[in-house]
Amino acid sequence: MNKLINEIRSNRNTDRVIKCDVPLDIEMDVRYKGQKSTNIPNLSENTLLRHFTNLSRRNYALSTTFYPLGSCTMKYNPVVNEKIAAFEEFSSVHPYQSEETVQGSLEIMYELEKSLCEVSGMDNFTLQPAAGAHGEYAGLLIIAGYFKSIKEKRTKIIVPDSAHGTNPASAALAGFEIISLKSDENGIVSPENLKAVLTKDVACMMMTVPNTLGVFEKNIAEISEILHQNGSLLYYDGANLNAVMGIVKPADIGFDVMHINLHKTFATPHGGGGPGAGPVGVKAFLKDFLPVPVIVKENNKFKISFGDKKKSIGKMKAFFGNFPVLLKACAYIKALGGAGLKEASEQAVLNANYVLSSLKDKVSIPAGSVCMHEFVLSSKGHLGDGVKTLDVAKKLLDYGYYAPTIYFPLIVEEAMMIEPTETESKQVLDEFTDVLLKIIEESVSNPEILHNAPVNTYVSRLNEVEAARKPKLHW
Amino acid sequence: MNYIPVNEQDRKEMLDRIGVKSIEELLALQIPESLRAKKLNLPEGLSEQELSALFKNYAGKNKSNLVCFRGAGVYDHFVPSLVDEITGRSEFSTAYTPYQAEASQGTLQAIFEYQSMICELTGLDCANASMYDGATAVAEAVLLAVRTSRKNKIIISSGVNPEYLSVVETYTKNLDVEIIKIKIDEKTGALDKNVLQSMLSDDIGAVVVQSPNFFGVVEDMLSLSETAKNKNALFVTIVNPASLGILKTPCEYNADIAAGEGQVFGNRMHLGGSTFGFLAVKKALEWKIPGRVVGQTVDKNGKRGFVLTLQSREQHIRREKATSNICTNAALNAFAGCVYMACLGSSGIKELAETNISKARYAFNAIKKLEGFEPLFANSLFFNEFVFKTVKNVKKIEKALLKENILGPLNLGAFDKKYKNCLMFAVTEKRTKQEIDKLTDILNRA
Ligand SMILES: Cc1ncc(COP(=O)(O)O)c(C=O)c1O
Numbered sequence: 001m002n003k004l005i006n007e008i009r010s011n012r013n014t015d016r017v018i019k020c021d022v023p024l025d026i027e028m029d030v031r032y033k034g035q036k037s038t039n040i041p042n043l044s045e046n047t048l049l050r051h052f053t054n055l056s057r058r059n060y061a062l063s064t065t066f067y068p069l070g071s072c073t074m075k076y077n078p079v080v081n082e083k084i085a086a087f088e089e090f091s092s093v094h095p096y097q098s099e100e101t102v103q104g105s106l107e108i109m110y111e112l113e114k115s116l117c118e119v120s121g122m123d124n125f126t127l128q129p130a131a132g133a134h135g136e137y138a139g140l141l142i143i144a145g146y147f148k149s150i151k152e153k154r155t156k157i158i159v160p161d162s163a164h165g166t167n168p169a170s171a172a173l174a175g176f177e178i179i180s181l182k183s184d185e186n187g188i189v190s191p192e193n194l195k196a197v198l199t200k201d202v203a204c205m206m207m208t209v210p211n212t213l214g215v216f217e218k219n220i221a222e223i224s225e226i227l228h229q230n231g232s233l234l235y236y237d238g239a240n241l242n243a244v245m246g247i248v249k250p251a252d253i254g255f256d257v258m259h260i261n262l263h264k265t266f267a268t269p270h271g272g273g274g275p276g277a278g279p280v281g282v283k284a285f286l287k288d289f290l291p292v293p294v295i296v297k298e299n300n301k302f303k304i305s306f307g308d309k310k311k312s313i314g315k316m317k318a319f320f321g322n323f324p325v326l327l328k329a330c331a332y333i334k335a336l337g338g339a340g341l342k343e344a345s346e347q348a349v350l351n352a353n354y355v356l357s358s359l360k361d362k363v364s365i366p367a368g369s370v371c372m373h374e375f376v377l378s379s380k381g382h383l384g385d386g387v388k389t390l391d392v393a394k395k396l397l398d399y400g401y402y403a404p405t406i407y408f409p410l411i412v413e414e415a416m417m418i419e420p421t422e423t424e425s426k427q428v429l430d431e432f433t434d435v436l437l438k439i440i441e442e443s444v445s446n447p448e449i450l451h452n453a454p455v456n457t458y459v460s461r462l463n464e465v466e467a468a469r470k471p472k473l474h475w
Numbered sequence: 476m477n478y479i480p481v482n483e484q485d486r487k488e489m490l491d492r493i494g495v496k497s498i499e500e501l502l503a504l505q506i507p508e509s510l511r512a513k514k515l516n517l518p519e520g521l522s523e524q525e526l527s528a529l530f531k532n533y534a535g536k537n538k539s540n541l542v543c544f545r546g547a548g549v550y551d552h553f554v555p556s557l558v559d560e561i562t563g564r565s566e567f568s569t570a571y572t573p574y575q576a577e578a579s580q581g582t583l584q585a586i587f588e589y590q591s592m593i594c595e596l597t598g599l600d601c602a603n604a605s606m607y608d609g610a611t612a613v614a615e616a617v618l619l620a621v622r623t624s625r626k627n628k629i630i631i632s633s634g635v636n637p638e639y640l641s642v643v644e645t646y647t648k649n650l651d652v653e654i655i656k657i658k659i660d661e662k663t664g665a666l667d668k669n670v671l672q673s674m675l676s677d678d679i680g681a682v683v684v685q686s687p688n689f690f691g692v693v694e695d696m697l698s699l700s701e702t703a704k705n706k707n708a709l710f711v712t713i714v715n716p717a718s719l720g721i722l723k724t725p726c727e728y729n730a731d732i733a734a735g736e737g738q739v740f741g742n743r744m745h746l747g748g749s750t751f752g753f754l755a756v757k758k759a760l761e762w763k764i765p766g767r768v769v770g771q772t773v774d775k776n777g778k779r780g781f782v783l784t785l786q787s788r789e790q791h792i793r794r795e796k797a798t799s800n801i802c803t804n805a806a807l808n809a810f811a812g813c814v815y816m817a818c819l820g821s822s823g824i825k826e827l828a829e830t831n832i833s834k835a836r837y838a839f840n841a842i843k844k845l846e847g848f849e850p851l852f853a854n855s856l857f858f859n860e861f862v863f864k865t866v867k868n869v870k871k872i873e874k875a876l877l878k879e880n881i882l883g884p885l886n887l888g889a890f891d892k893k894y895k896n897c898l899m900f901a902v903t904e905k906r907t908k909q910e911i912d913k914l915t916d917i918l919n920r921a
Contacts, residue, residue, distance in 0.1 A: 026832055038592075062569035119515065271806050272586075273586075458780075459780035472770055473590060
């Protein structure tokens with residue numbers, strides 16, 4: 001039976017986790033002393049092991065199934081990296097240890113920074129941001145700091161309507177006004193549309209390349225030219241970097257600032273929601289605005305430098321960043337090497353196009369018949385009566401697959417975004433494609449089974465409306 | 476090494492199906508030639524064996540597993556084996572954010588239990604699924620207070636961890652928010668409610684106080700909260716969850732928002748990250764909270780289940796009007812916190828707090844007896860961290876301790892000249908009597 005922890009009766013006897021080997025000394029003034037006790041049962045280890053292990057069995061994960069979640073790059077997370085990250089030599093160090101005592105950790109961060117520079121073409125990176133959105137936020141603060149330093153008042157940021165929600169949200173948090181830019185009929189940014197909204201107070205434009213439709217922005221050189229002519233900068237949302245490693249460097253094609261989602265492109269596991277890491281890279285003219293501290297190398301020693309604090313945007317989070325995530329990304333890069341990274345991107349593109357080629361005659365592909373590492377289909381007009389993309393997604397769960405990203409990007413109706421990644425075999429892709437086509441057929445022949453899906457999961461279709469109408473947020 | 480399970484034969488069949496000769500052709504169809512990159516200048520890939528050896532080598536360059544008397548926001552607590560066993564399960568660690576609820580009940584129920592335990596611990600009504608860390612949780616708490624109070628002036632204690640203060644500064648610098656710092660009293664190391672009283676006015680949105688504060692001193696939260704509330708300011712508290720088994724909880728002093736660092740619960744120090752931040756609020760603020768929130772609901776057959784909820788606050792729906800830009804958070808670290816709290820249970824949480832304070836007092840009393848060491852805030856209550864001023868050579872002390880594999884107290888003078896020769900000690904349940912005695916002995920001889 002599905003019990004919550006608080007519904008299990010306390011059953012622990014004396015197996016304490018901790019023991020006090022000094023006299024108990026706990027007197028204090030009633031002003032400070034808490035009177036309330038918590039209602040968390042005292043449970044034996046056996047009870048808890050069973051409870052949580054059973055929970056784990058109610059999850060689909062990358063380690064159990066194909067996870068074609070578009071925009072999220074659910075590629076294989078190498079197990080060796082988990083082992084390395086758990087070394088006590090790394091896990092037991094305190095952030096305020098002196099630099100001589102953490103040379104190994106600092107070297108890993110330094111190596112990662114250099115590798116990210118090479119992959120992206122940027123000159124410097126900060127490893128501090130904890131996720132993609134956090135990186136966006138840092139990047140935009142850097143841009144704000146830059147314009148302040150050259151005494152230009154620029155208050156607006158252009159965000160294409162195909163962008164991820166974090167882009168405009170980060171821009172707002174960084175104090176900017178947002179101009180939403182309509183994508184053209186091919187789903188990309190057109191120079192003409194850009195010119196129409198570009199004004200002198202535009203600080204930057206945020207772009208995802210390839211964009212969220214899986215399309216390479218082929219006018220990027222012209223777009224970069226237009227923006228830079230206007231004195232504006234170009235920000236690269238690196239969520240889709242997995243398409244272009246060793247193929248295109250964002251800095252070379254006009255971008256000034258970017259973030260990378262290490263938990264996507266660089267194979268660190270997503271943890272059911274985090275932790276991630278969103279290092280931010282900049283061209284040299286923005287270096288002084290990076291968060292502090294940075295790691296520098298002097299006489300073969302690694303140092304923690306607070307540099308020229310005056311221009312720095314400050315700190316984005318405490319300490320250095322999500323170290324185990326950084327380590328795993330570094331290990332991934334070392335394992336693949338330069339050629340391996342390029343091969344990964346190439347295979348990601350091939351896998352996506354392979355799936356696309358089997359689907360393109362059966363559904364609409366608004367962005368055309370080739371793609372980069374992912375593509376977006378629209379099921380509108382291809383499904384049976386009253387059947388939605390949501391139903392298709394739920395039916396995929398019944399076949400043991402996690403569902404692709406749905407209803408994103410917002411500019412495609414009934415969108416389904418498929419990103420196979422390079423670490424899936426041809427067999428997996430074939431089987432998945434067959435199932436997806438079968439479900440589309442079933443939606444016509446037997447729409448009810450889609451409406452009723454899923455039936456093979458631990459729970460059937462959940463009532464999200466009710467959850468939000470009468471929120472029950474704790475036991 | 477590469478992790479690609481596609482061989483040459485497969486690759487050829489795939490290209491044939493697509494109708495191109497090579498991957499290069501696929502790329503050339505989409506990317507202008509002039510934009511293509513040169514070969515990456517990175518070393519050749521490594522085998523698993525070489526990779527492990529390389530990182531063993533890096534590992535050997537750290538001085539690790541020290542007997543740790545250092546804290547200042549990150550603490551060396553014991554992590555029960557069950558935490559690693561559970562959070563290491565790939566069913567949890569390799570899942571994404573639970574967008575497909577029916578296929579993510581493991582993660583969703585785990586987060587729901589986490590939220591519930593944070594509510595139990597703080598006494599508040601709604602906790603989100605986690606923030607990146609304590610510092611960003613505090614920064615988000617400040618923004619939440621601004622949104623809720625519709626006032627842009629926030630008073631924040633200078634006793635708040637300086638890392639958190641820096642992040643708050645970063646987060647607010649481009650917004651129309653004014654951060655007003657209130658000094659702690661030099662004698663007590665705590666805030667003076669009369670000073671707070673004198674700084675309050677109708678246009679102050681919230682008062683943000685950390686207790687125990689950065690210097691380890693426990694604040695009189697009851698009076699401070701009452702003082703803030705009398706002027707209709709929200710009371711935002713930053714707490715160390717390990718202390719809540721003995722100290723007053725946020726609800727007991729009527730806090731509106733509680734935030735803090737969760738590392739102390741089941742997460743290793745790892746150079747300060749990854750950890751998780753927690754954020755909990757009163758019922759009235761639940762629709763304004765940033766980040767993911769899991770709620771309970773039922774499925775088609777009336778069976779209980781869990782989903783991401785209150786989503787119309789979030790970036791993927793509200794875009795620039797969202798309550799925050801956060802998307803990926805620190806779910807697995809928060810889950811470690813959840814398993815940790817479950818391992819301890821109510822009585823363990825109490826024992827944890829009592830053991831920490833007892834050991835810290837034991838160490839404090841021993842150091843106080845030494846010549847050349849004076850407590851900086853002699854009469855103030857502390858939890859597991861305290862400051863001594865010494866006439867001895869701070870560098871020499873640090874060296875002598877390190878020689879014995881002890882990571883000694885933090886030298887506060889390195890942060891702020893005002894605290895020259897001040898050493899901040901943290902003593903958790905993990906430190907044994909023997910280790911504390913050895914510390915004292917070395918301090919004595921230094
Ligand atoms: C295109 C795009 N941008 C930004 C983000 C935000 O990244 P994170 O979740 O790491 O904050 C995502 C993540 O889903 C994304 O797909």
